[in-house]
Amino acid sequence: MAAQAALWTIYRAHREGLEAPARAVQAFWIAQAAAVLIKGPIALMVSGLTVLTLAAADRDVRLWRALRPMWGAVWFGLLVVPWVVAIHRASDGAFWHDAVARDLLAKAARGQESHGAPPGAHLLVTPLTLWPAVLLLVPALIACWRSRAQPAARFLLAWALPFWVVYELIPTKLPHYILPTVPALCLMAGLMRSASVASKVPRWSRWVGGALWGLGAALWLVLAGWLPHWAGESAVVPLLMTAGMLGVAVWLMARAHTWLGLALSAALPAVWILGISLPHLDGLWPSREVARHLERQGLTAPLITAGYTEPSLVFWLGRQTTRLSEGDEAARLALQAPGRPVLVDARRKADFLATLTALGASAEPVAHIQGRQVNGGDWLRLTLYRVTTEVK
Template identity: 35%
Template sequence: MAAGAIDHGAASGKGRLSALLCLLLAVFCLFAFVPGIAALPPTDRDESRFIQSSKQMVESGDFVDIRLQDEPRYKKPAGIYWLQSAAVLASGRGADAPVWVYRIVSVAGATLSVLALAWLGARMFGNSAGLIAGFGLAGLLMLAFEARIAKTDATLLAAVLFAQGALAHLYLCHKEGRTSGVAAWVFWIAQGAGILIKGPIAPAISALTVAAVVILDKDRAWLKTLRAGPGVLIALLVAAPWLGLITWKSGAAFWQEAIGRDFLGKIGSGQESHGAPPGYYFLLFSLTFWPFAVPAVNGGLNALNRFRTDPRLLFCLAWYLPYWIVVEVMPTKLPHYMLPAYPALLLLMAWALTDGSATPATLRRWQLWLYRATVFGAVLVTLLLAAVAVAAVPYVVGTISWWGILAALLILVTGWLASGIRPALPPLQRTVLAAAGAAVSMGLLAGLVAPALKPIWLSPEIATQFKAVKPCPDSRLISAGYHEPSLVFLAGTRTMLTDGATAAAELGKDACAVALIADDQLEAFDGALAEGISSIEELGRVEGVNYSKGHERILTFFGKAR
């Protein structure tokens, strides 16, 4: 294909993946995302807040209000809580369902994302490109993490991909002079679903993409195909019922928290110690896009030189660049904020790998320097990931992990394969092998290496000991100085997070209660006991590291003397 020309066969919809290839991709996703979801303990703090709130929905039967113990949790809409609650109810385990049941939703969201991107890649650039994009997303480090964590981001990615895929289809059909079928309705339904999952993020991404396409292309006629009038109504029909119910139930509290404090707060200031200057995502790119950073940057830079003659490249850049600029400018930054834009870069990677003319040799001088810097970053990240895989268990536990060594070897091979610096294999084969290497290595890390780091997983050990020492079947745990939400999920919704003095008072009032006192709360606990509560005995002790705060912890169980 000549430089800058459009493969009209692929662009007109002839690039369509067969049902067998889609099934193969779906099976690969299970292979990539499922290992570790049962072995990895609940993580703090966001995941545990989500799963505890979903657990309370099942316990209470109230699927409108969102609560974390007694506190309202209005930072995100109900969509993810509904999906997690549905998974729990379907499991038949009820509120006692283990954490992996909640994580199934993220696995499903990640799998749908891969299938949607593969479809879009095939539609835009042909079947080989679609498979490269799909396998590339399945092997991406950032998605490997989010697919195993019961939060919003993997599910949001699916909604974004359905919306952006439909938007790309509408735009390209207009450029090709043909009708676009049901794409407009898919776009608006996906927007409604995205709003229910994470508020205005999905609509914001699409709005930025539309604005950039209009500016770069100067063609506004295609906007009519969006059918904005009835489309907005469809999106509202999806999202508005719950928004109305929660407004009726909470008054203005939901809107103040979700929009005022959470969304606008992240735009205006660095929330929860997550502030960072512009350039944060640029510097993290080789890590979050591992192992495909090098071919992705090659595709993106080549697209910058050709997008004016190819609307497919223009759309991908319009998807990626404005969103990247916005999140770089925002004071609040977390690595996963860039995930909804990464599929656009994977599409450009797939295009470059299937277009023989899109090579580093065609880059301009400044682009070539950026490409070389990415190569350096990819090598550095690969070596660091391998070093962490080898050293994590010896450093934390003091024993050698052969699984960590195997993961490190796979990481090194995967980094070399994905870079394409010495391309001995065809692009599709190389991408599939790199994605498989990334999937196996991440599965080993999540399923065997990370769970072996026992000292950092305080909450599971606390919950296990609590069940062993509690004097009554319905005993309540009162924790002073250790306030992680994972403990509430594992030890029960009635768990009380407080200080040493209050723990002593509660222990005096409840003969079945068990107090867990952190070392820095012992003095206050002992002082309160000296005021009249004396029949207390030590029941056990847990030692480890609270990784959320980076502090070593000694936690002691106390109960009424028997």
């Protein structure tokens, strides 16, 4: 966002025949260098595609000179190069093979980690991922295209469309991959408040936007009911609340209070579903339930786990947690470190108990925890044990 905001300032000055403000140039390259440290080349790709598209649309390559790339070399030298040298030395060069060859290039060449999808997949899920802004998305795109002679509309189109097309062509797809385009799309929707832009919107596009909004609303309603059911809990309250909020949003928009209806619609996924409903679904947060049971039982020693190795355990219980794959390993470690509780997945339970018995010990179950493994969706059945050296 910072890089694109600075790029807009530079582009606007360039279109007006003025010299780009020095602060905007510095901000652009500092933001690019910081973005490389955080997320690799994505921000460079967003801005690079924007500049190339604007240069082609304007038939003017001088925008690149307005960016003063020498300052880019300076800031990358100061901020990025030291990190590059450090990571190369720390990994003995393996980082580049893993990050570039095995991750970046693999995602570009084929669907990675079972996330492959054909071109157009991002477009198909927009009623859900860009809801409720999808109501204005089709009218806004058409209005911006018809107003593309204006610098703001042209810049937003150059920001959103090329990046979206590239990610539609890349085989690996996840919904968040098109996030860099969302600010541009939302700004296009905001331009709909301009009378000069809104006047260029055909009536049929508003109906299409309304249909997409309705489809997204139905999907969010289904999701609001399905998630509690999937987590093994009641879906009645989430469904009633979601349906009520959608009903009020429709009522507002039907009475020409479109922006109020959109604001309420935005609160549905952001506040109600993600902010309130999901955190209260205990079945989706098994690691949190483990931490609660340990506190209730007064078990303060570092936990040993067998079969349940979710990283979230470390966030809830600390780095002293020992995560093991097999039940027999957990049993032996529990005897070597008396007093440590053991959390055992149902698939490792038989090996864990058999090993304890063979070693002359036993385990007392103190809590049973069920939930969903979000990564994969499998049911988890965990048992928390207190290990004793006396056979029962």
